[in-house]
Amino acid sequence: MSATAPAALQPRKRPRRARAVATVDAIFEATIQLLLSGGLSRLTTTRVAERAGVSVGTMYQYFPHKQALIYGLNARYLEALAERIEAACRACHGARVDEMVRLLIETYWRAKTERADVTRALYLSVAGMDNSALIDEFARRADDATMAMLQTAADARFANIELVNRTLVTVVFGTVRNAFERNLEGARADAVRAELIRMCRAYLREAASSP
Amino acid sequence: MSATAPAALQPRKRPRRARAVATVDAIFEATIQLLLSGGLSRLTTTRVAERAGVSVGTMYQYFPHKQALIYGLNARYLEALAERIEAACRACHGARVDEMVRLLIETYWRAKTERADVTRALYLSVAGMDNSALIDEFARRADDATMAMLQTAADARFANIELVNRTLVTVVFGTVRNAFERNLEGARADAVRAELIRMCRAYLREAASSP
Amino acid sequence: MSATAPAALQPRKRPRRARAVATVDAIFEATIQLLLSGGLSRLTTTRVAERAGVSVGTMYQYFPHKQALIYGLNARYLEALAERIEAACRACHGARVDEMVRLLIETYWRAKTERADVTRALYLSVAGMDNSALIDEFARRADDATMAMLQTAADARFANIELVNRTLVTVVFGTVRNAFERNLEGARADAVRAELIRMCRAYLREAASSP
Amino acid sequence: MSATAPAALQPRKRPRRARAVATVDAIFEATIQLLLSGGLSRLTTTRVAERAGVSVGTMYQYFPHKQALIYGLNARYLEALAERIEAACRACHGARVDEMVRLLIETYWRAKTERADVTRALYLSVAGMDNSALIDEFARRADDATMAMLQTAADARFANIELVNRTLVTVVFGTVRNAFERNLEGARADAVRAELIRMCRAYLREAASSP
């Protein structure tokens, strides 16, 4: 009987798992708050555990050392970000280039600004670890997604699409980061974002026409 | 830069003698090497002094605490960078927009890549201090310089020049940083740089024509 | 052994069922392996339980604390060793001194070397507890057994038999331990063992003749 | 001893000044006291520093980690012990075998018992480190010294001197250790020591006559 019992009838481990997930979430949230309030140098394992409401020991069961905590935080964030970009790009397959540019920039910009505190906290944290693997993976996924999108453009064909694509993502992601670092906010940020869209459209228009 | 630097972050004394200058240089160089080899977390005052060939005590004569060291390193670098940008912009007064864009981008790109190790070390170090004052000051100087340059363009007039200028510098500086983070190097970096020039030219052309 | 063991170091319960015995065996075996691979400092309760294939909780049912585990391991081993010595001595009652010496040394030497890993692990573990009770008890049993044997020697009578006996066991047990510590193995160990027998025989011959 | 010591276990710096020597002595003395009062498990770096009257930081300047401290303690002790044995053996060159045996055993026994607390502390500490290098080096020096002595015996020549020598030192050193472990003290210890001398003499007499 039990061999064929559906998974839904085995709730034994579920509460435990749910709790573990909540614990990890609390730890990440505490990390972000501490990064924002005191920067990387004030981020100590003791304080993270305390703020998260768990014991240090528990924290060390989920993260074998401090680096793993920071890495995990970045991994989770970049994973979510990559997914959003991929979804946005998929949604634009077959659209016109102008639309693609608009959606790409707005998606990325919104992802960065809707929880600006998290974004800032992560920018603060990356110096504390070897993040090249994470960055590379994220860059690869983003490049692939935008490339696949650009190839389906309804109104354009690009001679050197690899280069055009790489330029586009480097410019968009870089500009957003720099806007952040300069504390561009509110109306100013909106204006720059609109101009960035204009700029990228102008570029792609030119890149499509000339071989 | 020093004009706006908080008093607490100032070097204890201006090195007036040649020997003192050499000492400070050695300390900065040691800091950069250690940042590159072990990141911010391996950067200790003892190691810096040792690598620089001076005693900790001597180092504390020039930098009252560790933060002052990192701050000083960034200040010196951003000061030099700002000066290069200002010089490049001055050299372009009265030129055509295409030329301005080319020189701005090439100047900045070269400044970042000719000692890529230093650039990387500084990116690693910024998380360790409150750098907003430095960043703001640098952004202001860069904005002013490019703005003054754009206003003298031989072949263009911009309706909303403030926004156009802000967009331009945000895009250029952001893109360079992102190219760095993605480890774009060699031919790939050159190609993206050329495309960035193309993109900015297309943008300014459009911005000049339409109000 | 158990007669004199302090109450606090006693196993919580006597394993009566076969399964419980197997569990305790597995725990002891895991302890030995961990001692050999990482020394006393790497011996943690979690690792012992994991290696033994039981949960920590279960382990704490058999051993109320870590000390009890180490104590139990030593007690079991010394108990078995004492029994072997007693048996060997009993088997020699009425024999000649040369035979007694040979059997005593060979029995002890073999007991130590047939599972050299266990012997080594136990030498490593004793520093981690107050083992004087165990050592004393073992020494008493060994002394009694050899004493009883010597008194029945067919070809000798000893004036100060207490001293002769104490000297004999101290020399034999000490030499074996030292041979171990010096990593005497193979043919070298055999040669030293044979010489030890010769030496003890020479001593007892002399001790028997002179009052 | 230091010739074969692994680099990782070496003291961080050689104490050159008198004060530094006093500091290192105080640390060693504190270590011994703590080993005696609480065993290896109560030996913590904090307590050692506190008892020695220095700060932890200072302690870590002389010993890069706890293992190095224990290693250093043993190395110093075994070095002194080896020197005493070597001196005693040198003093016996050309003497008769009986005299050699007496001096060897009395020297070693006295070295172990005149500061019995230290001896005991060291026996407790050895389980906490990889001591094979130290033990090997000490054994080699002791073997060499006794061998050189035996070869000059005025009244004996040994066919298989290597084996005889190895047996002799293994027996003597092992017996002393065992006497210690059994807490043989006072008159009992003296009696056993005298018997050990007798035994070794009888052995060497026999070994010298028969090939």
Added chain:
DNA sequence: GATGAATGAGATTTCATTCAT
């Protein structure tokens, strides 16, 4: 009974900074 996640005291180690020489 069995389990193993959670606990938190406490261990080891680091490192910015001072100050006697």
Added chain:
DNA sequence: TATGAATGAAATCTCATTCAT
């Protein structure tokens, strides 16, 4: 003035033990 030994607060991490499930 230059040095670098000494300091000790504080950081990271471990692990024996408990207890809810």
